[in-house]
Amino acid sequence: MKRSFFSVTAPRLQIDSMPGVLSDSVRIETPRQIMLLIEGHTENGHEMMIQKGDPVKTGQKISLTPDSEAYAISTVTGTITHIEPFPGESGKQFTAVSVAVSKEVDLDQRFAAYCDAPSLEGAVDLLRCLPGSPAFENFTDADKPIQTIVINAMDQDLFVITAQYALKTFYHELVQGIQHLKAITGVKHVVIAVPQDAIQGYGDIGASVINISKGYPEGLPHLIAQRVMGHEIPVGKNFQDFGMALLNVEAVASLGRSFQNQEMAKTKLVTFLDKNGNRSLVSVTVGTPLRDIFKHFRLSWNDQDQIIIGGPLNGYSIYTDAFPIRPDTDAILLQDKDDVALVSDYPCINCGDCIRVCPARVPVNMLIRFLEAGEYEEAAENYDLYSCLECGLCSYVCVSRIPIYQSIKLAKYELGRAATGEAADE
Amino acid sequence: MSSVAQLPGRQQMNNPKKLIVSHAPFIHIGSSIPQMSLHIILAALPAVIFGGIFRFGASAIAVVSFSIATAMLWEVAINLVSKKPVTVGDGNAAVIGLVFAMLLPATAPWWFVLTGTFIAIVIGKQIFGGIGSNPFNPVALALAILMVSWGDFLDFDEMYRHFHFDFVPTYPLATVKHFGLDAIEPVRLMDLLLGRQIGGIGATFGIGLILGGAYLMIRGFIRWEIALSFLGGIFITALVFNIIDPARFADPFFHLLTGYTLVAAFFLVPEDSSSPVNFMPMLIYGTLGGIMTVLIRNIGAYVDGAILAVLVINLLNPLLDKIRPKALGKAE
Numbered sequence: 001m002k003r004s005f006f007s008v009t010a011p012r013l014q015i016d017s018m019p020g021v022l023s024d025s026v027r028i029e030t031p032r033q034i035m036l037l038i039e040g041h042t043e044n045g046h047e048m049m050i051q052k053g054d055p056v057k058t059g060q061k062i063s064l065t066p067d068s069e070a071y072a073i074s075t076v077t078g079t080i081t082h083i084e085p086f087p088g089e090s091g092k093q094f095t096a097v098s099v100a101v102s103k104e105v106d107l108d109q110r111f112a113a114y115c116d117a118p119s120l121e122g123a124v125d126l127l128r129c130l131p132g133s134p135a136f137e138n139f140t141d142a143d144k145p146i147q148t149i150v151i152n153a154m155d156q157d158l159f160v161i162t163a164q165y166a167l168k169t170f171y172h173e174l175v176q177g178i179q180h181l182k183a184i185t186g187v188k189h190v191v192i193a194v195p196q197d198a199i200q201g202y203g204d205i206g207a208s209v210i211n212i213s214k215g216y217p218e219g220l221p222h223l224i225a226q227r228v229m230g231h232e233i234p235v236g237k238n239f240q241d242f243g244m245a246l247l248n249v250e251a252v253a254s255l256g257r258s259f260q261n262q263e264m265a266k267t268k269l270v271t272f273l274d275k276n277g278n279r280s281l282v283s284v285t286v287g288t289p290l291r292d293i294f295k296h297f298r299l300s301w302n303d304q305d306q307i308i309i310g311g312p313l314n315g316y317s318i319y320t321d322a323f324p325i326r327p328d329t330d331a332i333l334l335q336d337k338d339d340v341a342l343v344s345d346y347p348c349i350n351c352g353d354c355i356r357v358c359p360a361r362v363p364v365n366m367l368i369r370f371l372e373a374g375e376y377e378e379a380a381e382n383y384d385l386y387s388c389l390e391c392g393l394c395s396y397v398c399v400s401r402i403p404i405y406q407s408i409k410l411a412k413y414e415l416g417r418a419a420t421g422e423a424a425d426e
Numbered sequence: 427m428s429s430v431a432q433l434p435g436r437q438q439m440n441n442p443k444k445l446i447v448s449h450a451p452f453i454h455i456g457s458s459i460p461q462m463s464l465h466i467i468l469a470a471l472p473a474v475i476f477g478g479i480f481r482f483g484a485s486a487i488a489v490v491s492f493s494i495a496t497a498m499l500w501e502v503a504i505n506l507v508s509k510k511p512v513t514v515g516d517g518n519a520a521v522i523g524l525v526f527a528m529l530l531p532a533t534a535p536w537w538f539v540l541t542g543t544f545i546a547i548v549i550g551k552q553i554f555g556g557i558g559s560n561p562f563n564p565v566a567l568a569l570a571i572l573m574v575s576w577g578d579f580l581d582f583d584e585m586y587r588h589f590h591f592d593f594v595p596t597y598p599l600a601t602v603k604h605f606g607l608d609a610i611e612p613v614r615l616m617d618l619l620l621g622r623q624i625g626g627i628g629a630t631f632g633i634g635l636i637l638g639g640a641y642l643m644i645r646g647f648i649r650w651e652i653a654l655s656f657l658g659g660i661f662i663t664a665l666v667f668n669i670i671d672p673a674r675f676a677d678p679f680f681h682l683l684t685g686y687t688l689v690a691a692f693f694l695v696p697e698d699s700s701s702p703v704n705f706m707p708m709l710i711y712g713t714l715g716g717i718m719t720v721l722i723r724n725i726g727a728y729v730d731g732a733i734l735a736v737l738v739i740n741l742l743n744p745l746l747d748k749i750r751p752k753a754l755g756k757a758e
Binding site for chain 1: 442443444445446447448449450451452453454455457458459462516555556557558559646647699700701703704750751752753754755756757
């Protein structure tokens with residue numbers, strides 16, 4: 001993706017197409033120990049629902065405290081061996097629950113009970129951790145009734161083919177998932193956003209189909225929602241305010257698959273890219289630490305390499321290979337230390353490349369001057385900080401190699417903190 | 427092994443191997459400021475070598491080399507004095523030195539060049555905070571100051587008096603200004619394109635400049651909107667003058683190929699820091715620059731208006747760049 005010294009034009013950034021001949025995904029064996037991440041702290045004095053040594057069943061819901069909304073679904077049967085705080089990306093706090101996997105499988109009966117009487121409340125309560133992370137909680141806001149469900153079959157970053165693969169191979173599960181979704185939410189209007197070149201007929205899928213360009217970042221949820229609505233979403237609002245809910249294609253397929261098998265789906269499709277750019281599609285039990293995937297491919301990482309989750313433009317990198325596959329992990333990239341894109345402290349030279357590339361028409365050249373000076377309010381007010389879609393293209397093209405995207409994320413984070421009063425408490 | 431040692435975080439701490447954790451994006455297009463400077467220098471070379479050095483000889487080499495060298499030395503000096511990291515490696519000082527030399531006669535004295543690069547680097551660029559912070563084009567600023575201080579050294583007819591050429595050695599713009607259109611009857615456009623005219627070291631060879639400029643525009647090292655609208659502004663304004671009084675004002679092609687027009691279009695006007703980045707502002711900026719240039723040439727006091735026109739539009743840049751499209755979700 002680098003432009004060579006002699007190349008005339010800049011590379012076109014496109015979501016990759018799948019190879020014509022589809023090979024099966026590689027199944028990674030469930031390891032002897034898995035780790036589940038649950039959002040929230042462990043040491044806040046609340047009574048913990050789980051303890052070290054507790055047995056867990058396959059499909060069991062695990063929450064930290066009785067009143068917390070965050071939960072994880074155990075994808076294995078076994079015993080809890082550790083519960084510990086785990087700092088996640090962008091300042092998020094997780095609690096890691098490690099489970100030693102036992103040989104026999106003991107199935108939790110809650111999903112069977114749900115199948116007998118499916119409901120939206122039940123789905124919010126149990127199915128949010130299906131592979132693909134369906135955000136059922138977005139359907140429950142009484143002030144913002146959902147009229148349209150958009151199923152996003154667009155991959156979110158370069159190199160990633162997870163969503164396209166799910167769309168192609170889980171067709172029947174997808175159809176069933178859409179039916180079920182319509183039944184529990186009562187929403188009749190379902191749209192599925194598929195890549196331009198997905199030539200397969202989707203006539204009987206139970207949803208209207210729209211084609212999305214594969215040019216990055218057309219497949220980001222915000223832009224797809226705008227395509228469906230036919231107008232721009234005003235800053236400060238999101239598509240839920242317009243009665244729209246977005247679900248990942250794999251989430252809907254997982255829903256269908258769970259019903260088909262009468263057991264909650266627990267394997268996640270993940271695009272895996274090694275240091276040499278070899279791509280494989282793997283099917284992994286949620287909770288599998290990344291090191292077990294590396295082990296499967298007989299890969300090891302060296303000092304100062306980088307492990308990236310999500311994708312090269314808008315993903316995030318992690319500090320340990322013990323990090324588990326989560327229900328929303330679409331891709332893993334292993335990057336050699338020589339390929340790590342370093343940033344510099346050079347000033348903006350006003351070349352205007354970011355202005356050309358920005359899909360949100362943000363005046364990036366002005367914005368970055370205010371962000372670097374810490375003038376976040378000014379940046380939000382006059383220089384369109386909140387129009388940013390977080391696609392990462394500005395940093396990708398920046399000739400001064402300024403970490404623009406990072407500054408934008410930091411500014412939003414700090415403004416968010418100031419708004420919730422956390423900054424004042426400290 | 428205690429249970430504590432098995433915690434993922436602790437394990438990482440004891441592991442001599444560490445992962446890099448940086449922020450997205452994790453890939454970069456590969457461009458850099460040194461590379462950009464290198465391309466601009468490359469693009470300028472045809473005009474400098476074939477238009478300047480082959481035509482004006484060794485003294486042209488001396489001026490170009492001295493200009494680049496002193497520009498870089500001034501940059502290092504100001505870096506050291508201000509206790510800032512040495513930035514000469516980014517190539518920007520070399521570009522400034524080269525472009526400055528392109529505007530000078532091959533016979534410019536050494537102190538003239540030295541003063542010029544001092545003004546360009548120290549006053550034009552570093553005092554404002556270095557690369558990216560200069561409100562004016564450093565080269566245009568330096569040349570404008572020299573023009574009002576020692577204007578005689580930029581009088582090309584005078585400076586090339588002792589040279590022998592195989593064409594009539596007159597500076598076309600000055601001839602038209604002082605003696606009228608009749609005096610340039612022998613000047614043919616092909617001569618101008620091939621550099622058979624006198625002028626700045628890198629400003630006479632039309633074809634070389636056009637090739638270099640086209641290269642920079644296609645590769646995206648300069649903003650084509652600015653360069654082309656500047657040329658467009660010159661063409662249209664000169665055309666209007668020409669239509670009004672064809673006996674007094676030269677035709678637009680003459681204006682496009684003489685004086686500093688082409689150097690300005692590709693190396694001065696689109697300079698990053700002092701020019702706008704939004705589409706409409708770029709067009710307005712360039713067009714205004716072209717109009718100003720011809721106005722000064724045709725009815726102003728100076729022989730060539732390009733340098734002063736650049737400074738004037740530099741002044742307008744911050745205001746112009748406020749004209750921009752509404753950002754996503756901000757449209758009424």
